[in-house]
Amino acid sequence: MKPRQPNILIVDDELQNRRLLAVLLGPEGYLTSSAASGEEALAAISTVAPDLILLDLMMPGIDGCAVASILKANPATAHIPIIMVTALVDRSARLAGLDAGAEEFLTKPVDRAELWLRVRNLLRLKALGAIESHSAELEQQVQARTVELQRFRTAMDATADAIMLLSHKTMRFVEVNATACAMLGYSRDELFSMSPCALDETDPQQLAGLCDALIALGTDTALSTSELVRKDGTRVQVDIHRQAMRSDNDWIIVAVVRDITARNEADRRLHHLAHHDPLTALPNRMLFYATLKKTLEVAIDSRWKVAVLFIDLDHFKAVNDTLGHMVGDELLIQFSERLTQCARIRDTVGRLGGDEFGVILVGQEGQQAAAVVAGKIGAALRAPFLLHGHEVSVSASIGITIHPDDSSDPDTLIKYADTAMYRAKQAGRDTYRFFTAQMNADALAQLDLESALRRAIDQEQFVLHYQPKLQLSDGRIAGVEALLRWQRPGVGLVPPNEFIPLLEETGLIVRVGSWVIAAACRQIAEWLASSVGAVHVAVNVSGRQFIDNDLDAEIALALEKYGVPGELLELELTETSMMANTERTIDILCKLKSRGVQISVDDFGTGYSSLSYLRRFPINKLKIDIAFIREVTTSPDDAAIVRAIISMARSLKLEVVAEGVENEMQLNYLRRHQCDEIQGFYVSRPLTAAALRELLACPPVLNLSEGNFARQVLLIVDDDALMLDMLADVFSADGYDILTAHSAADGFDLLALHDVQVILCDQQMPGMNGNVFLDIVRELHPETIRIMLSGQSDLLPIMGAINQGAVYRFYSKPWDNKLLRDNVRAAFQHYRAMQAMAAAQRALPLP
Numbered sequence: 001m002k003p004r005q006p007n008i009l010i011v012d013d014e015l016q017n018r019r020l021l022a023v024l025l026g027p028e029g030y031l032t033s034s035a036a037s038g039e040e041a042l043a044a045i046s047t048v049a050p051d052l053i054l055l056d057l058m059m060p061g062i063d064g065c066a067v068a069s070i071l072k073a074n075p076a077t078a079h080i081p082i083i084m085v086t087a088l089v090d091r092s093a094r095l096a097g098l099d100a101g102a103e104e105f106l107t108k109p110v111d112r113a114e115l116w117l118r119v120r121n122l123l124r125l126k127a128l129g130a131i132e133s134h135s136a137e138l139e140q141q142v143q144a145r146t147v148e149l150q151r152f153r154t155a156m157d158a159t160a161d162a163i164m165l166l167s168h169k170t171m172r173f174v175e176v177n178a179t180a181c182a183m184l185g186y187s188r189d190e191l192f193s194m195s196p197c198a199l200d201e202t203d204p205q206q207l208a209g210l211c212d213a214l215i216a217l218g219t220d221t222a223l224s225t226s227e228l229v230r231k232d233g234t235r236v237q238v239d240i241h242r243q244a245m246r247s248d249n250d251w252i253i254v255a256v257v258r259d260i261t262a263r264n265e266a267d268r269r270l271h272h273l274a275h276h277d278p279l280t281a282l283p284n285r286m287l288f289y290a291t292l293k294k295t296l297e298v299a300i301d302s303r304w305k306v307a308v309l310f311i312d313l314d315h316f317k318a319v320n321d322t323l324g325h326m327v328g329d330e331l332l333i334q335f336s337e338r339l340t341q342c343a344r345i346r347d348t349v350g351r352l353g354g355d356e357f358g359v360i361l362v363g364q365e366g367q368q369a370a371a372v373v374a375g376k377i378g379a380a381l382r383a384p385f386l387l388h389g390h391e392v393s394v395s396a397s398i399g400i401t402i403h404p405d406d407s408s409d410p411d412t413l414i415k416y417a418d419t420a421m422y423r424a425k426q427a428g429r430d431t432y433r434f435f436t437a438q439m440n441a442d443a444l445a446q447l448d449l450e451s452a453l454r455r456a457i458d459q460e461q462f463v464l465h466y467q468p469k470l471q472l473s474d475g476r477i478a479g480v481e482a483l484l485r486w487q488r489p490g491v492g493l494v495p496p497n498e499f500i501p502l503l504e505e506t507g508l509i510v511r512v513g514s515w516v517i518a519a520a521c522r523q524i525a526e527w528l529a530s531s532v533g534a535v536h537v538a539v540n541v542s543g544r545q546f547i548d549n550d551l552d553a554e555i556a557l558a559l560e561k562y563g564v565p566g567e568l569l570e571l572e573l574t575e576t577s578m579m580a581n582t583e584r585t586i587d588i589l590c591k592l593k594s595r596g597v598q599i600s601v602d603d604f605g606t607g608y609s610s611l612s613y614l615r616r617f618p619i620n621k622l623k624i625d626i627a628f629i630r631e632v633t634t635s636p637d638d639a640a641i642v643r644a645i646i647s648m649a650r651s652l653k654l655e656v657v658a659e660g661v662e663n664e665m666q667l668n669y670l671r672r673h674q675c676d677e678i679q680g681f682y683v684s685r686p687l688t689a690a691a692l693r694e695l696l697a698c699p700p701v702l703n704l705s706e707g708n709f710a711r712q713v714l715l716i717v718d719d720d721a722l723m724l725d726m727l728a729d730v731f732s733a734d735g736y737d738i739l740t741a742h743s744a745a746d747g748f749d750l751l752a753l754h755d756v757q758v759i760l761c762d763q764q765m766p767g768m769n770g771n772v773f774l775d776i777v778r779e780l781h782p783e784t785i786r787i788m789l790s791g792q793s794d795l796l797p798i799m800g801a802i803n804q805g806a807v808y809r810f811y812s813k814p815w816d817n818k819l820l821r822d823n824v825r826a827a828f829q830h831y832r833a834m835q836a837m838a839a840a841q842r843a844l845p846l847p
């Protein structure tokens with residue numbers, strides 16, 4: 001390229017001088033322009049700045065010094081070199097010129113060689129000055145950029161995300177921050193020298209394609225999740241935001257890389273938490289369901305069978321309620337471990353909630369495999385669990401459904417397995433049941449019944465019947481028990497056993513129970529206001545009424561609403577319901593008792609039966625369950641239980657009511673053993689309110705004669721009628737009340753009805769012989785004195801009976817009348833002595 005010709009401005013008021021200088025400069029390749037005055041020069045310079053100015057010192061108007069001063073004062077023109085041309089040779093004129101800013105002087109007339117030399121030197125110097133200032137400028141720029149870059153790097157390095165800048169042209173990193181180095185284990189220089197493809201195992205074409213796509217996106221950023229390989233070969237999961245940015249004639253791909261390992265781990269943990277039971281770590285209901293759904297999809301294609309086992313621990317609630325939730329939790333954990341061991345790796349074990357677990361079995365066998373696993377689960381539970389120092393034995397009830405036999409829908413399979421599990425429970429627990437179509441029909445019937453019951457509640461289709469309780473001391477009606485009946489439209493009166501279990505199961509018992517309390521209070525108030533007067537009414541209360549609502553407030557409200565004194569209301573609770581939620585139940589019962597409400601334990605003897613535990617409850621009465629009353633006069637076991645309950649109740653100062661009394665024998669037996677009240681068909685069946693009113697107006701007269709308590713009653717038992725007569729004759733003169741029985745059965749009835757003190761019994765009787773009879777009597781009526789009459793020479797059975805305490809004396813037939821009478825008299829004396837001793841013991845204070 002041809003160098004640019006320097007442009008020189010000649011300023012002189014003399015044309016001659018201007019022309020001369022132009023002529024002198026022309027041959028040296030300079031372009032010249034001229035100005036005839038200082039003003040003209042300044043105007044020209046403001047338009048085009050010359051490379052050098054030859055300035056005449058002495059000019060009219062603005063002289064050379066003034067022009068120089070103006071130009072040097074202006075930064076835009078200060079750099080233009082000025083050669084002052086003057087005819088003046090004195091020193092002061094020259095100094096004035098230099099002072100004004102001129103770089104050089106030429107004296108007129110101008111010497112050509114000196115002119116060229118000065119011009120050339122000044123132009124060179126100017127060029128040098130321009131370069132220097134340019135490099136200074138450049139240096140400044142570089143410094144500024146370096147500071148900027150440093151600041152940028154510091155900022156980049158302080159960023160938690162890795163930042164990597166990739167040149168599109170070179171496909172190499174041009175910048176990376178410290179986080180990138182730390183994340184990937186490479187130094188900055190290593191990253192600059194390596195191909196980015198090594199980091200995510202792509203090939204260069206892929207990378208180029210990715211960059212092109214980003215460039216096409218413009219300023220938009222693209223997000224992707226990827227995995228990068230560290231220097232040590234390990235992998236790091238990352239989110240990458242990429243953006244292409246123009247940089248001169250290149251594109252820079254900016255990648256902001258975030259390590260998402262921790263986030264992924266947190267996500268994984270969250271996912272695990274959402275799908276697993278935190279206590280047992282087993283899949284929860286949601287995951288169990290999802291697994292079953294997937295398993296069924298595969299099974300349908302591959303024609304496999306899938307069995308679903310629904311497992312529920314038996315009496316788990318009792319463990320929880322009595323030993324506490326910590327023990328309950330531990331049981332669930334240990335059970336889940338045993339359960340998992342019963343399944344194969346490919347099976348799924350899950351916790352469906354509470355004490356309910358599920359197992360999914362896949363295979364060809366279906367039923368057989370399910371039965372085997374169910375058997376294994378049962379066997380796994382044989383060994384007791386050691387739970388925080390308590391040894392606990394539990395069993396499980398299992399329901400089983402099979403795909404494709406029962407259904408191929410996950411919901412239905414689980415529901416059917418649940419239904420079958422209930423059947424296993426009903427069958428006595430600790431067993432398993434396969435689902436059957438009948439179960440489904442039953443389940444549907446249950447649903448029908450449930451909706452009918454909901455309607456019954458809304459439409460108040462319930463009524464109360466009342467069954468009297470008789471006080472044994474005086475034969476008066478002591479009160480009544482309110483018993484629920486359902487007047488089901490189109491069906492008639494439905495007894496509670498047919499619907500109370502479902503009310504309990506569905507929780508509807510709480511609403512119905514509230515209705516019962518209100519209805520009973522309303523009825524008490526009605527009787528109170530009528531000629532009937534005060535009637536003490538007991539209502540049955542379910543355990544759920546204690547848990548699900550504020551029973552105390554509810555009863556208080558009902559008593560207040562109907563103006564009923566608390567003393568006329570009694571609550572009957574079963575032992576089992578008392579054991580659930582003990583503390584809350586005790587609290588509520590105490591509040592109720594303070595209102596005068598009586599509390600009795602229903603069905604006593606069938607549940608927990610721990611009187612020491614029951615002492616914590618503010619109870620007034622025990623109701624002995626009907627199961628012990630049915631055979632109380634013939635079953636030594638039942639009789640012993642009844643007597644034990646009465647005696648324990650006495651010592652705790654509780655009243656005792658026997659329920660289900662159906663005959664006079666039971667009544668007398670209970671009366672003789674100090675039972676306070678009886679309830680049962682013998683007194684009356686449950687009655688409508690109207691029928692009860694009539695009964696109360698004209699109460700039943702029951703045979704409650706003082707009996708023969710003060711008399712001496714001798715029972716003679718012999719199948720031989722002649723023998724019976726003879727024996728009765730022998731004792732007729734001794735003033736006893738003599739009862740005769742032809743068989744053991746008759747003997748039991750008479751013993752129940754009368755206060756027999758001495759028994760004389762033939763050993764050889766058909767049916768039950770004397771040994772067995774007296775042995776049972778010993779248990780039923782231990783206070784009696786039992787004498788055996790034997791015609792046998794074999795004394796061994798009699799000796800046995802004597803040793804067991806069943807027989808007090810024995811006599812061989814034929815007997816000596818006098819000896820026999822003496823001994824019977826002695827037997828009565830012995831009886832009285834024993835009674836006196838027992839009474840004295842009873843009178844002693846309790847330990």
Ligand SMILES: Nc1nc2c(ncn2[C@@H]2O[C@H](COP(=O)(O)O[C@H]3[C@@H](O)[C@H](n4cnc5c(=O)[nH]c(N)nc54)O[C@@H]3COP(=O)(O)O)[C@@H](O)[C@H]2O)c(=O)[nH]1
Nearest residue numbers: 483484495496497516540541542602659660661662680681
């Ligand atoms: N939670 C509630 N439970 C209630 C309510 N009303 C009744 N029930 C419970 O339902 C069960 C069955 O009651 P029901 O069919 O009324 O039977 C009672 C009596 O009829 C029956 N009974 C009475 N005497 C005799 C008899 O001599 N022989 C005989 N075979 N049965 C007899 O016993 C039932 C009373 O039992 P109990 O309550 O234990 O005293 C029953 O469990 C009721 O409790 C209610 O409102 N809420």
